[in-house]
Amino acid sequence: MKKRVIEFNDYSFKYHSQTAPTLNNINITVYEGEKVLIVGPSGSGKSTIGHCISGLVPFSYKGEVTGSLKILGRDAQSLDIFTRSKIVGTVLQDPDGQFIGLTVGEDIAFSLENDCTDQMTMKKLVEETAITVEMNEYLPASIHHLSGGQKQRVSLAGVMVDKVEIILFDEPLANLDPATGQYAIELIDRIHKETNKTVVIIEHRLEDVLHRHVDRIIVVDDGRIVADMSPDKLLSSSILEASHIREPLYVRAVKYAGCEVKEDMKPSQLHSFSIESCKDKLLDWFKAGNQVVPKEGKSPALDLKDISFSYAPGHETIKGITLSIKKGEMVSIVGKNGAGKSTLSKIICGFEKPRSGSILFNEQDVTGDTIKERSLRIGMVMQNPNHMISKHIVFDEVALGLNIRGVPENEAKKQVEKVLKICGLYPFRNWPISALSFGQKKRVTIASILVLEPEVMILDEPTAGQDLRHYTEMMDFLAELNRQGMTIILITHDTHLMLEYTTRAIVIDKGRIIADKQPSLILTDSEITSLANLKETSLLVLAKRVGMKEPKAFVEHYIAYDREVRKKWQ
Amino acid sequence: MKKNQLSIKTIVAIGIGAAVFIILAKFAAIPSPVPNTTIQTSYAFLALMAVVFGPIAGGLIGLIGHALNDAISYGSVWWSWVVVSMIVGLLIGLAAKKMDIESGVFHTKKIITFNIVQVIAQGIGWFLLAPALDILIYAEPANKVFLQGLFAGLSNMVTVGVIGTLLLAGYAKTRSRSNSLTREL
Amino acid sequence: MAVEMLSYIDRKSPIHQLTGVTKLICFIVWSSAAMLTYDTRILAFLFVFSILIFMISKIKVSEVSFVLIFILVFLFINNLAIYLFSPQEGVKIYGSSHVLFEIAGRYTVTIEQIFYQCNVTLKYFAVIPVALLFIVTTHPSEFAASLNKIGVSYRISYAVALALRYIPDIQRDFRNIALSQQARGIDMSKKEKLPIRIKNAASIIFPLILSSMDKIETISNAMELRGFGKNNQRTWYRARPFQAGDYVTLAAFGLIFVTAMVVTFHDGNRFYNPFV
Ligand SMILES: Nc1ncnc2c1ncn2[C@@H]1O[C@H](COP(=O)(O)OP(=O)(O)OP(=O)(O)O)[C@@H](O)[C@H]1O
Ligand SMILES: Nc1ncnc2c1ncn2[C@@H]1O[C@H](COP(=O)(O)OP(=O)(O)OP(=O)(O)O)[C@@H](O)[C@H]1O
Numbered sequence A: 001m002k003k004r005v006i007e008f009n010d011y012s013f014k015y016h017s018q019t020a021p022t023l024n025n026i027n028i029t030v031y032e033g034e035k036v037l038i039v040g041p042s043g044s045g046k047s048t049i050g051h052c053i054s055g056l057v058p059f060s061y062k063g064e065v066t067g068s069l070k071i072l073g074r075d076a077q078s079l080d081i082f083t084r085s086k087i088v089g090t091v092l093q094d095p096d097g098q099f100i101g102l103t104v105g106e107d108i109a110f111s112l113e114n115d116c117t118d119q120m121t122m123k124k125l126v127e128e129t130a131i132t133v134e135m136n137e138y139l140p141a142s143i144h145h146l147s148g149g150q151k152q153r154v155s156l157a158g159v160m161v162d163k164v165e166i167i168l169f170d171e172p173l174a175n176l177d178p179a180t181g182q183y184a185i186e187l188i189d190r191i192h193k194e195t196n197k198t199v200v201i202i203e204h205r206l207e208d209v210l211h212r213h214v215d216r217i218i219v220v221d222d223g224r225i226v227a228d229m230s231p232d233k234l235l236s237s238s239i240l241e242a243s244h245i246r247e248p249l250y251v252r253a254v255k256y257a258g259c260e261v262k263e264d265m266k267p268s269q270l271h272s273f274s275i276e277s278c279k280d281k282l283l284d285w286f287k288a289g290n291q292v293v294p295k296e297g298k299s300p301a302l303d304l305k306d307i308s309f310s311y312a313p314g315h316e317t318i319k320g321i322t323l324s325i326k327k328g329e330m331v332s333i334v335g336k337n338g339a340g341k342s343t344l345s346k347i348i349c350g351f352e353k354p355r356s357g358s359i360l361f362n363e364q365d366v367t368g369d370t371i372k373e374r375s376l377r378i379g380m381v382m383q384n385p386n387h388m389i390s391k392h393i394v395f396d397e398v399a400l401g402l403n404i405r406g407v408p409e410n411e412a413k414k415q416v417e418k419v420l421k422i423c424g425l426y427p428f429r430n431w432p433i434s435a436l437s438f439g440q441k442k443r444v445t446i447a448s449i450l451v452l453e454p455e456v457m458i459l460d461e462p463t464a465g466q467d468l469r470h471y472t473e474m475m476d477f478l479a480e481l482n483r484q485g486m487t488i489i490l491i492t493h494d495t496h497l498m499l500e501y502t503t504r505a506i507v508i509d510k511g512r513i514i515a516d517k518q519p520s521l522i523l524t525d526s527e528i529t530s531l532a533n534l535k536e537t538s539l540l541v542l543a544k545r546v547g548m549k550e551p552k553a554f555v556e557h558y559i560a561y562d563r564e565v566r567k568k569w570q
Numbered sequence B: 001m002k003k004n005q006l007s008i009k010t011i012v013a014i015g016i017g018a019a020v021f022i023i024l025a026k027f028a029a030i031p032s033p034v035p036n037t038t039i040q041t042s043y044a045f046l047a048l049m050a051v052v053f054g055p056i057a058g059g060l061i062g063l064i065g066h067a068l069n070d071a072i073s074y075g076s077v078w079w080s081w082v083v084v085s086m087i088v089g090l091l092i093g094l095a096a097k098k099m100d101i102e103s104g105v106f107h108t109k110k111i112i113t114f115n116i117v118q119v120i121a122q123g124i125g126w127f128l129l130a131p132a133l134d135i136l137i138y139a140e141p142a143n144k145v146f147l148q149g150l151f152a153g154l155s156n157m158v159t160v161g162v163i164g165t166l167l168l169a170g171y172a173k174t175r176s177r178s179n180s181l182t183r184e185l
Numbered sequence C: 001m002a003v004e005m006l007s008y009i010d011r012k013s014p015i016h017q018l019t020g021v022t023k024l025i026c027f028i029v030w031s032s033a034a035m036l037t038y039d040t041r042i043l044a045f046l047f048v049f050s051i052l053i054f055m056i057s058k059i060k061v062s063e064v065s066f067v068l069i070f071i072l073v074f075l076f077i078n079n080l081a082i083y084l085f086s087p088q089e090g091v092k093i094y095g096s097s098h099v100l101f102e103i104a105g106r107y108t109v110t111i112e113q114i115f116y117q118c119n120v121t122l123k124y125f126a127v128i129p130v131a132l133l134f135i136v137t138t139h140p141s142e143f144a145a146s147l148n149k150i151g152v153s154y155r156i157s158y159a160v161a162l163a164l165r166y167i168p169d170i171q172r173d174f175r176n177i178a179l180s181q182q183a184r185g186i187d188m189s190k191k192e193k194l195p196i197r198i199k200n201a202a203s204i205i206f207p208l209i210l211s212s213m214d215k216i217e218t219i220s221n222a223m224e225l226r227g228f229g230k231n232n233q234r235t236w237y238r239a240r241p242f243q244a245g246d247y248v249t250l251a252a253f254g255l256i257f258v259t260a261m262v263v264t265f266h267d268g269n270r271f272y273n274p275f276v
């Protein structure tokens, strides 16, 4: 019988500011050396479970605990947070508070310093750990100069230096481009295998995590455990669909094709997935879906002419980008971490002044316009929600823009409530934003721009950390606005989002546009996908495995069909 | 952790507070009608932090923030005025207990207390301490340094009185009371 | 928005070689010496000596010129003010009056006054090079370790480290907030009237404070989770062991300090009076 490392028994937790408990009678047992994945809708309580394990609940987040939590067989209450920190290493969800040290080396060494490790030993340990995460080159580098992916590795190293038993990741993939995300998963897997630590991962991107073997998946919905079983078993059930979590696309497809997924088919990983029995069903199901044709002939809404920009003199972040976006288009901008996507969007909104080049809006030059003037036509949702939130209460935050524009009270109220409903925030409208989960915060910022209904809307990573349900509701609403003529630009790492909703994808690499064509064409161009750290969707792989003649058409068919199915949710 | 030591939260508050103090001092000065004088918002922030995190935090934020700001923007430290920032932060911090801002209530009575305290604290700092130290260290003419102190003091009192009060009121609102959040469908 | 700030400048120089502790102590000794004395000879010596040190450090004047210019302007205005407010301060201090020439009323120019004001200026000049050097040759992450070494509690030392660490972040946040506020239609420029401007300023400062409060929350959580504050002391990854150079330097500075004090106060007056 394996040793039990984490043991929740009828455990409930209520944040002191809440009236209803956030976790209800949860029972989880994690055994030594296991690798467990926790999934669930946004706001379901995943991070809270993480806090309970790491000790932030109840030491930092006060509240009422009932039931029992045992860690390594000892009652959690009896372990103070320092003893905990020796047992559990945590990588937090919030990108801002993650790094404490000034340089990579210091940050990795932080917990060693606190243990009064003498310098020689410390240097050695840091070096070793840095090597396992392949950051030994960067020890003297300042944290500020690291890319998203590198930051992930450092934070991992930071918890690995002291010999913790349990490593806890809260959304390790958020904001990582597909390839980097894949790398992170492989890294975690390698460490898990080498050190045989117990690993708990909280993540929305189920398919990406399943890139490597996972022992068990725990599904949380509204503070309750709705499933706790092996990936294969879970994927062959309909639980994920019920709690609106995106299944791996290839599994969806097979189910749509009307063939039953059974545990022994090993659906958890595509290469091991035995789909022989479904081949014919899939082929029948697939009747070439109608091609998505990019909207043409409309007048341009936004023109960028040879834009160049650099944050620090010497090294250019944006190098002579020329780009024209037509009225009523819905385009996606993709590219690896640090490519310059967010920077480009900031230039368009006037947050940054291009060193050279000009910006045209409806064919008139707006390069000289102030942010305020541009904001009347261009709305932008920034990547990091903390950078936009300026009010305390959800409702006020969303209403702010309308108030400043002098929209009458009751009129504003109507619009705000409408948008809040779409973003699934209506029940929280009178809550302080600080009491929201990360994904909920992100939605608040989206709502605060949606409500202004600008002519052009730019969304930076809108779906990061969102569950399938909110993803669908928000994206469909955007698609609707788009049909009514709003021009929409999506910056995203989600290749499926790009395929599903946009008719044109612009690939940026090192501040240059390296491709600008139909999303499906981009995903099938191996050179571009590798340059942009994109990952080919599992649907293509599936189609190829089944031996379809036109895999692309299959993907489009899937998307069309899938959209119909999800319509029923609303 | 032992009681007599600073809590981690206070330490972080001091660090971040000092950083914010510097940024506000450098960027968030409001252009005022009086030529080449600006309204310093950083002291309003100092007052807020002092009220929220207590005298030690207040004092150290003033000390570290002001000293670092002098150092990185002027390449030398005017200790006489740095000390003043520290004392102001510390004195205002003494009122923290009475204010009890975490309770979320910040009514007129508290507003008045706060402003009395801040005026006294800054009075001591700018009208007495600053000139005294300037004379002691730099042997500068008394009337000059007293006028300087007078001007700095008055403008800071006004800023803290207006913006500081606004900030505190706003902050108090953000303290969500227990058992207050329910989903309203 | 881009206001220049002094920061660590990486060089290979004897000054950079010294440990942060040494530099910190020297900086303190030096400043207190310059603060206490008003003896022209000492000040002159300190000034010349600090110029020498500055040369050794291989730091180019152009790299720090922006502060130098600022300081010069400051000193000029300061001198002007001193003269306006008390043109006879020097006479008061040195107890004699050698009139050079007369301007209106009390504004007669005396050698004493000029001498006095030269001293005031010299007092600043004597500190500036050393202070500048201390800032640009000490790596921020070594700074905290040094504070701790000279007896400041490591908790407070770490607070200083955090401040240094988060200045860029806060600056970035502040900028983002200011921008996204303007993107919602708030105007910060001189176009608005003062009361509105103050209100708008608050509307930018407030989010910054909220986000900073959240930062404080998350950072202290992260630190707690990694065992900060567990023991009564801690070690420092970036601390450096003392070398011969450090001892020599410290000895030298100690000597200078003592001599300076003796020379200054042997006659019981911190002013050097050439007029008697
Ligand atoms: N500090 C807090 N105070 C009060 N309520 C909170 C606090 N943090 C979270 N909550 C509430 O608890 C619920 C669960 O939050 P949690 O962060 O665990 O969700 P999550 O599953 O991690 O969501 P996400 O996937 O978006 O991160 C949310 O409804 C949120 O409003
Ligand atoms: N405010 C800033 N100051 C200096 N450099 C910056 C700033 N913001 C971004 N950079 C740098 O500019 C480059 C592009 O950053 P940007 O955020 O545009 O990348 P991105 O494509 O959005 O990446 P991600 O997909 O991770 O969001 C990166 O190397 C980044 O380090």
Ligand SMILES: [Mg+2]
Residues within 6 Å of the ligand: A046, A047, A048, A093, A170, A437, A438, A439
């Ligand atoms: Mg979460």
Ligand SMILES: [Mg+2]
Residues within 6 Å of the ligand: A341, A342, A343, A383, A460
């Ligand atoms: Mg980005």
